[in-house]
Amino acid sequence: MARFGIVTFPGSNCDHDAYHAVKHVLGEDATFVWHQDTDLSALDVVVLPGGFSYGDYLRSGAIARFSPVMDAVVDFANAGGLVLGVCNGFQVLCEAGLLPGTLTRNNSLRFVCKPTAVRVERIDAPFTTQYAPGQVLSLPVAHGEGRYVADDATLNALESNNQVLFRYTDADGRMTDAANPNGSMRNIAGICNEARNVLGLMPHPERHVELLLGSDDGRPLFESLRASVNDAVPTSAA
Ligand SMILES: NC(=O)CC[C@H](N)C(=O)O
DSSP: OOEEEEEEOTTBOSHHHHHHIIIIIIOOEEEEEETTOOOOTTOSEEEEOOBOGGGGOSSTTTTGGGSHHHHHHHHHHHTTOEEEEETHHHHHHHHTTSSSSEEEOOTTSSOEEEEEEEEEOOOOSTTTTTSOTTOEEEEEEEESSOEEEOOHHHHHHHHHTTOEEEEEEOTTSOOOSTTOSSOOGGGEEEEEOTTSOEEEESSOGGGSSBGGGTBOTTHHHHHHHHHHHHHHSOOTTO
16 A cells, blocks of 8 residues: 655645545545654655645745755655655745746736646656656646746756656647646646656646546556555565
């Protein structure tokens, strides 16, 4: 059984969605981790969920990054643990320095809440093995500060290391400005770190995990994590 911990900050509002995806849809072990907790040793995967941690004061994720749990998340990630940050979780990961770049105000200066088409760029990361390369997913976005920004050197490094795992496209997988809901540079929707064990993703896979919700395109992301955890567990026969 893969053990997922879902961090709750004051202001998180997608923690229960993530819990539902893991516990009830996937059938794996899910527990909530309070922002003041510091022991992550019983977990295989840490999820930083969406929401408005600390009211998005100053800028999204800027205060959550100083929560006691985040020192533990940094240690967990540096030891190779799997970390998934969705939306506000992505913002927190950038603020914490676990991912490069930052998320700034949408180019529309408006909160955007709608389904988007997102293309899977790479399947050689523990978050995407259960997708097909180039598969176009329907995943909802809901954010005011989702515009991914980084300098050219960082963007080029992300591309050459194959760290861009998801991009906004149209439904046919074409990268257009119209398909980009927030003005993210190079249509970036999700990136991993160089070691490939930390993912930040702006759209919400946990909101599209069953057809009752309109789509189950987000479900293979959680199945990929489960497969990665199970593959890593040594068998007793060894
Ligand atoms: N759904 C969310 O996680 C919201 C993200 C963030 N606080 C924003 O509005 O930019």
